[in-house]
Amino acid sequence: MPPAIVISSVSKQYGSFTALDDVSFQVEQGEFFALLGPNGAGKTTLISSMAGLTRQSAGNIRILGHDTVSDAYQARMKLGVVPQELVFDPFLSVRETLRFQSGYFGIARNDDWIDELLAKLGLADKADSNLRALSGGMKRRVMVAQALVHKPPVIVLDEPTAGVDVELRQSLWAFVRELNAAGHTIVLTTHYLEEAEALCSRIAMLKKGRLIALEDKAKLLAHSNERDISLKLSAPLPAALAPLFVRSEGERVVLRLPDIAAIESLLAALRSAGVEVREMTVIETDLESVFMRMMQGGAA
Numbered sequence: 304m305p306p307a308i309v310i311s312s313v314s315k316q317y318g319s320f321t322a323l324d325d326v327s328f329q330v331e332q333g334e335f336f337a338l339l340g341p342n343g344a345g346k347t348t349l350i351s352s353m354a355g356l357t358r359q360s361a362g363n364i365r366i367l368g369h370d371t372v373s374d375a376y377q378a379r380m381k382l383g384v385v386p387q388e389l390v391f392d393p394f395l396s397v398r399e400t401l402r403f404q405s406g407y408f409g410i411a412r413n414d415d416w417i418d419e420l421l422a423k424l425g426l427a428d429k430a431d432s433n434l435r436a437l438s439g440g441m442k443r444r445v446m447v448a449q450a451l452v453h454k455p456p457v458i459v460l461d462e463p464t465a466g467v468d469v470e471l472r473q474s475l476w477a478f479v480r481e482l483n484a485a486g487h488t489i490v491l492t493t494h495y496l497e498e499a500e501a502l503c504s505r506i507a508m509l510k511k512g513r514l515i516a517l518e519d520k521a522k523l524l525a526h527s528n529e530r531d532i533s534l535k536l537s538a539p540l541p542a543a544l545a546p547l548f549v550r551s552e553g554e555r556v557v558l559r560l561p562d563i564a565a566i567e568s569l570l571a572a573l574r575s576a577g578v579e580v581r582e583m584t585v586i587e588t589d590l591e592s593v594f595m596r597m598m599q600g601g602a603a
């Protein structure tokens with residue numbers, strides 16, 4: 304069983320600018336995988352290379368064993384990409400758009416699947432509307448349907464929920480989860496880290512074109528032993544503890560400890576300074592804080 308996606312030493316230059324720098328990782332079949340990184344990290348460039356829309360300058364990519372350059376058609380057939388940008392013909396209806404896209408993949412009669420997609424994505428009553436008459440969120444749903452007309456086993460979603468309301472976001476994720484449960488491999492890029500945290504089991508992080516982390520979500524979270532503690536104190540924070548200070552929140556101060564065990568010495572230091580702890584809360588580490596620290600530090 305070949306992996307769903309194999310990225311091998313992929314680099315991409317735009318002139319002298321390096322958008323991807325020797326990126327390698329693979330995604331197994333059936334995974335729900337997140338590709339994270341700040342603006343300009345190279346996520347879209349990598350996805351475009353997977354889809355054969357951009358040619359990498361070095362390295363190769365295989366989709367279910369098919370090389371995206373030497374076996375481009377098969378690779379493309381296995382992959383469905385929901386692009387970040389809304390690209391559509393405003394004068395076609397939703398159904399026409401999906402029929403055209405089916406034709407592009409050589410599928411002549413696809414209406415049963417198109418109807419199913421329309422129903423799942425809440426577009427059934429818009430089937431005959433022109434794209435230009437749809438709201439942004441509706442157009443986004445059409446983009447998702449378009450990526451799925453050929454029932455691709457590997458689905459890549461490039462920030463599909465950007466600018467989408469909460470309701471659509473939730474129904475979209477329910478649908479994508481269903482696809483994953485049915486065996487589709489899902490790769491998701493998102494700026495909503497809570498989405499990656501809730502949905503994905505493995506996470507890759509790109510920064511300035513380089514892969515800086517590739518981990519199981521649980522390991523990534525465990526990586527960060529640091530804990531933020533919110534405290535309400537009877538007196539100002541003693542100067543000796545200033546290096547731990549992160550921010551003030553009303554009457555509380557938030558301190559960052561290297562690990563949870565450091566709480567003992569923190570409490571001892573407060574006691575010896577005559578400062579009482581009135582309230583204390585440990586702030587759970589979420590993916591966002593791990594991500595921000597890694598992006599700031601650039602650690603692998």
Ligand SMILES: Nc1ncnc2c1ncn2[C@@H]1O[C@H](COP(=O)(O)OP(=O)(O)OP(=O)(O)O)[C@@H](O)[C@H]1O
Pocket residue numbers: 317320322340341342343344345346347348349387
């Ligand atoms: N056609 C191009 N010509 C020159 N530079 C490009 C081109 N496409 C992308 N870049 C540059 O490559 C870098 C990576 O861009 P890319 O769109 O892949 O980032 P991204 O991680 O998808 O960002 P975002 O989260 O903003 O979508 C950016 O600095 C971008 O300006």
